[in-house]
Amino acid sequence: MPAFSLDPPQSAWCAELRALAAERLRPLAEKGEPGHVNRALVTELGQLGLLERLFTSGAVDLCLMRESLAYACTEAETALALQGLGAHPVHAHGTPAQRDRWLPRVADGTAIAAFALSEPAAGSDAAALELRAEAGASEPVAESDGGARWRLTGEKCWISNAPEADFYTVFARTTPGAGARGVTAFLVPADRPGLTGTGLDMLSPHPIGALSFDAVPVTADDVLGEVDRGFRVAMGTLNLFRPSVGAFAVGMAQAALDATLTHTAERDAFGGKLKDLQSVAHQVAEMALRTEAARLMVYAAATAYDEGAADVPKRAAMAKLLATETAQYVVDQAVQLHGARALRRGHLLEHLYREVRAPRIYEGASEVQRGIIAKELYATREAAQ
Incomplete structure (x- = not known):
């Protein structure tokens, strides 16, 4: 079972990042406009x-x-993560030409990437994608003009960095009725004819939008x-990034916990400090306990990914599930206190x-993560029989 603890260089690097x-x-x-890149x-x-490290480091470093970024600046954390999410498929599966064109620009921050998987009727159920990649002749749209051609028609929704990204990793159905087996990933530059988008006004401040594909070649x-x-x-990308979503959540939970420690130690209440109330002290202890448990699971999953373990999908789902649910709890309790x-x-x-x-x-709702965990558990049981 992978275990994790920070060594001194890692601790120093985290402090530097903060x-x-x-x-x-x-x-x-603070100078940015909410809802925009x-x-x-x-x-x-x-x-x-930091962006270059997205392509040279493993899951633990991610x-x-x-x-570390989430602890001090959630906007910076999210900007980094979205660059990685959108560009990782290019890094892991792209051709030399695709990689040479886009990855240096992603690494230096001059090109914005986006991961376009979710649709209005296919969010958590990624195998139910309806964006169509219809085969047929089209005009050349690349320097090398060969092989099969398609036109993309349909909608994507809840896409981070849309509609302001410079390119999109787009998942479309190339074989109707084939479920997960009939989906193809495409690298689609934002200036392709027929590709348009609109921003969505969301609760969180980072950019999210919808994309419309009108016979995009x-x-x-x-x-x-x-x-x-x-x-x-898609799943390879999510298996890498789901534990790191958990790390984002842990960073927020730690920031909320530290703020609560300071507040309860300094706040006068009922003839003493808030921390002197047993109910408050026990609540803070519970917040710390859950945060540390989530952190350990996140880094255990990341270590398993870096070591090529067989149970990465289960561990990634567990890490994201526990850490995000924990952060919700910790932040809510911090507000209450x-x-x-x-x-x-x-x-x-x-x-x-x-x-x-x-x-x-x-990147898969909590209910989806529970489904993945259960599926992996039963598959392991059956394989052992």
Whole structure:
């Protein structure tokens, strides 16, 4: 069973990341417009070398980055994560031409990536995708014009960085009625004819939008991986990023816990400090217990991924599920212990309260994670018989 503990260089790096997030990234985040891509923030992430690490580091380092940035600047964390999510399929499955064109620009923060999987009627059920990739002749749209061609027709929804991304990793159905086996991943530049989008006004401040595909032309040069094997591209990406969603959640939980420790130690109440009330002290202990348990599960899952363990899908689902549910609990309790001040616009906990809800839904809702865990458990049982 993979175990995890930080070594001194990792601890020092996390402290450095927290300081960078507070001193260099948070001021840029505060200048951004909610609901829109903050290109200045993304560029700074590139200049700091953090975006390049998305392609040179393993799952543990990804989690360390996401937890550390989330602690001090959730906007910076999310900007980094979305670059990784949108570009990882290109890194892992792209052709040399695709990688050479896009990955250096993602790494230096000059190109915005997006992962376009969810649809209005196919969010958590990724195998039910309806965006159609219809075969047929089309004009050349790439420098190399060969192989099969398709036109993409349909809708995508709840896509982070849409409609402002420079390219999209798009999952479309190439074989009707084939479920997960008939999905293909495409790299689609944002300037393709027929591709339009609109922003959505969401609770969380990062950019989310909908995309419309009106016979958008793609060729074999745009395929990521193999035709009809795009579901593997999607699940491979999610198996890497689900534990790191948990790390994002742990970072938020730790920030809420630390704020609560300070508040309860300093706040006068009932002739003493809040921390002197047993009910308060026990609640803070419970918050710390759950946060640490979630952290250990996140890094155990990340370690398993880096070691190529067979049970990564189960561990990734467990890590995301426990950490996101834990963060929701910890932030909610922190708000309760702070009282009305935590509800004022601009308070750290008001910000975290809005941020913490979405991770329980995206990249597979909590219910989906429970389904994955159960499926993997029964499959292991059957294999052992």
